[in-house]
Amino acid sequence: MDSTLAINIAISAVLALAVTLNALQLAGLLGWVERKASALIQDRIGANRAAIPLFGFKFAGKGLVNTLMADPLKFLTKEDVIPRGADRLLHTIAPCLAVFPALVTFAVIPFGDVVVLYGKEINLQVAQLNIGILYVLAMVSLGVYGVVLGGWASNNRWSLLGGIRGSAQMISYELAMGLALVAMIMTYGTVDLQAMCRAQGGTILGFIPNWGIFYQPLAFIIFMCAGIAESKRVPFDLPESESELICGYFTEYSGTKHLMFFMTDFIEVVIVASLATVLFFGGWQVPFLERDGFHFGETIFALPSIVVAVLGILSYTVKSMFFCWLQIMTRWTLPRFRYDQLMRLGWMGLLPLGFLNAIVTAAVILALGSH
Amino acid sequence: MSLPLFLPLAALLLLSALGVVLNTHPVRSAMCLVATLFLLAVFFIFLDAEFVAALQIIVYAGAIMVVFLFVIMLLNLEKDEVGRTRTGWHMTTMVSAGLFAIGLLYIVYRAGTLLPGAGMGVAAPAAFGSLEMVALRLFTVYLLPFEITGLLMLAAVVGAVVLAKKKVA
Amino acid sequence: MTAVPTSSFIALSVLLFSIGAIGVLVRRNAIVIFMCIELMLNAANLAFVTFARQQGSIDGQVIVFFVMTVAAAEAAVGLAIIIAVFRHRQTVNADDLRLLRW
Numbered sequence: 001m002d003s004t005l006a007i008n009i010a011i012s013a014v015l016a017l018a019v020t021l022n023a024l025q026l027a028g029l030l031g032w033v034e035r036k037a038s039a040l041i042q043d044r045i046g047a048n049r050a051a052i053p054l055f056g057f058k059f060a061g062k063g064l065v066n067t068l069m070a071d072p073l074k075f076l077t078k079e080d081v082i083p084r085g086a087d088r089l090l091h092t093i094a095p096c097l098a099v100f101p102a103l104v105t106f107a108v109i110p111f112g113d114v115v116v117l118y119g120k121e122i123n124l125q126v127a128q129l130n131i132g133i134l135y136v137l138a139m140v141s142l143g144v145y146g147v148v149l150g151g152w153a154s155n156n157r158w159s160l161l162g163g164i165r166g167s168a169q170m171i172s173y174e175l176a177m178g179l180a181l182v183a184m185i186m187t188y189g190t191v192d193l194q195a196m197c198r199a200q201g202g203t204i205l206g207f208i209p210n211w212g213i214f215y216q217p218l219a220f221i222i223f224m225c226a227g228i229a230e231s232k233r234v235p236f237d238l239p240e241s242e243s244e245l246i247c248g249y250f251t252e253y254s255g256t257k258h259l260m261f262f263m264t265d266f267i268e269v270v271i272v273a274s275l276a277t278v279l280f281f282g283g284w285q286v287p288f289l290e291r292d293g294f295h296f297g298e299t300i301f302a303l304p305s306i307v308v309a310v311l312g313i314l315s316y317t318v319k320s321m322f323f324c325w326l327q328i329m330t331r332w333t334l335p336r337f338r339y340d341q342l343m344r345l346g347w348m349g350l351l352p353l354g355f356l357n358a359i360v361t362a363a364v365i366l367a368l369g370s371h
Numbered sequence: 372m373s374l375p376l377f378l379p380l381a382a383l384l385l386l387s388a389l390g391v392v393l394n395t396h397p398v399r400s401a402m403c404l405v406a407t408l409f410l411l412a413v414f415f416i417f418l419d420a421e422f423v424a425a426l427q428i429i430v431y432a433g434a435i436m437v438v439f440l441f442v443i444m445l446l447n448l449e450k451d452e453v454g455r456t457r458t459g460w461h462m463t464t465m466v467s468a469g470l471f472a473i474g475l476l477y478i479v480y481r482a483g484t485l486l487p488g489a490g491m492g493v494a495a496p497a498a499f500g501s502l503e504m505v506a507l508r509l510f511t512v513y514l515l516p517f518e519i520t521g522l523l524m525l526a527a528v529v530g531a532v533v534l535a536k537k538k539v540a
Numbered sequence: 541m542t543a544v545p546t547s548s549f550i551a552l553s554v555l556l557f558s559i560g561a562i563g564v565l566v567r568r569n570a571i572v573i574f575m576c577i578e579l580m581l582n583a584a585n586l587a588f589v590t591f592a593r594q595q596g597s598i599d600g601q602v603i604v605f606f607v608m609t610v611a612a613a614e615a616a617v618g619l620a621i622i623i624a625v626f627r628h629r630q631t632v633n634a635d636d637l638r639l640l641r642w
Binding site for chain 2: 129130135137142144145148149151152163164168174191
């Protein structure tokens with residue numbers, strides 16, 4: 001094996017590891033943020049008492065670290081229960097099928113521009129596939145299996161109902177999501193997410209950042225609604241609605257498997273936030289920042305390229321964090337839909353709007369003659 | 372695609388396909404079919420058909436199979452009852468299907484070197500199988516069939532709704 | 541390392557098709573029969589993609605696109621029929637549906 005190949009493999013491995021670990025970390029962190037946010041909205045103090053008994057001491061703290069540690073430790077040490085009459089194999093596979101597609105989606109999401117390090121160009125995107133965003137759609141559509149199988153294999157009526165609701169809901173909202181993405185593909189003329197990010201550089205009229213949201217506001221709204229519905233969170237959490245179905249499709253899961261479903265939820269939140277950032281808010285683009293520094297009209301503040309790269313990654317992180325926060329706020333603000341309302345919104349609200357948006361976009365592109 | 376990669380993948384594909392036929396529970400059959408479709412998508416990628424592979428997962432694994440599972444759960448189908456199998460019929464089927472497969476395999480074996488085209492050894496043209504390339508062909512040469520497919524889908528949607536709708540007595 | 545020849549892929553497709561055909565003939569559960577038909581369609585898809593690669597022409601992949609659309613339409617209507625039948629007869633066993641049989 002020659003050394004360039006080895007270096008390339010090493011770079012890809014490091015990128016993949018960094019992205020996966022980052023997603024897992026964020027998911028854990030969001031678990032804490034969600035509790036704090038719920039406390040904030042319900043005007044109480046919130047998660048501050050988690051304590052880890054260690055060496056006879058109780059590290060009772062108010063801090064973030066204790067909660068972050070206590071949560072997974074508790075999950076990991078719980079007994080793993082498989083109910084009688086359940087399909088043991090499928091019951092065990094289901095959480096893996098839920099978490100795996102969610103994690104691998106991050107492979108195509110760019111978190112920075114191409115960086116030159118020691119004369120080597122590194123694209124801050126794990127996989128450059130020529131199907132780009134279709135890969136995201138494919139993985140999102142595979143995410144249904146965890147829900148459906150989890151619901152079916154538990155041998156529990158509430159689980160089954162949750163699974164059926166989940167599959168119907170996810171298929172329905174996938175269409176609307178797909179149509180929003182179609183409009184974005186037409187706008188940028190590419191399916192590669194990195195190219196989409198690059199196309200959002202520069203400004204409109206000299207002061208508005210050239211972001212997708214200013215071209216496709218409707219697509220953004222459709223995408224966010226469908227995205228929250230895909231991640232099955234309030235107001236779309238019919239598959240697990242605790243007041244009707246106990247815990248929906250993962251009622252019969254405990255311990256690590258429950259943790260996996262739990263993590264999937266938050267990883268999907270991060271995915272929706274990242275996609276919203278990349279498609280509609282410029283991804284790693286910082287307004288007025290170009291490859292060689294800030295450009296304000298004629299004045300230029302030159303910056304070294306490594307600083308520009310770090311600023312880009314920071315920009316992507318801050319924006320996606322904002323959208324995670326937005327989703328958590330939505331979750332604690334809105335009540336749950338009724339099932340018929342959910343279906344009506346999906347099929348009679350978002351879907352026709354998505355079609356309309358795609359058709360208008362196509363017509364405008366045709367009239368302008370180019371992108 | 373090299374042989375050490377092809378053989379295990381092909382074995383897995385055939386195993387999961389057999390799983391569809393041999394499993395007595397419809398949900399397990401369906402999951403085996405999902406695995407088969409996923410593995411086929413892997414083969415498509417090795418055959419330079421990335422777009423088709425993505426479609427395979429989005430349409431087949433992600434939509435059609437979920438509808439299958441949905442219906443199985445909706446009807447709450449249980450395991451097939453055993454004891455109603457007809458051994459004679461099974462043997463006849465196996466033998467004839469086996470003969471059919473052997474005959475076709477023989478033809479494939481004989482015709483292997485006679486196929487027109489450059490073959491697997493030669494690299495595919497640039498951007499072969501990309502979204503742009505398939506779309507360009509689809510919307511120029513195959514435009515009429517494409518429109519007809521749209522009509523077919525409409526008819527299918529209307530038909531499905533009419534058939535599955537509960538009769539209001 | 542040499543590339544796997546075209547005929548291996550076609551052979552795989554043949555085997556897949558045969559398994560699907562056996563499934564259609566042996567299984568009596570209407571939904572499973574349906575799934576086996578999907579297997580056969582997919583065997584055809586594999587052959588199409590293989591030949592497209594062999595000839596360096598994209599047409600085979602376009603045909604796969606059409607096959608998938610037809611499969612989707614077929615699944616929608618077929619499953620609707622199965623649901624309608626189940627409502628009337630409480631079964632999806634193909635042997636029990638013998639009203640039109642002579």
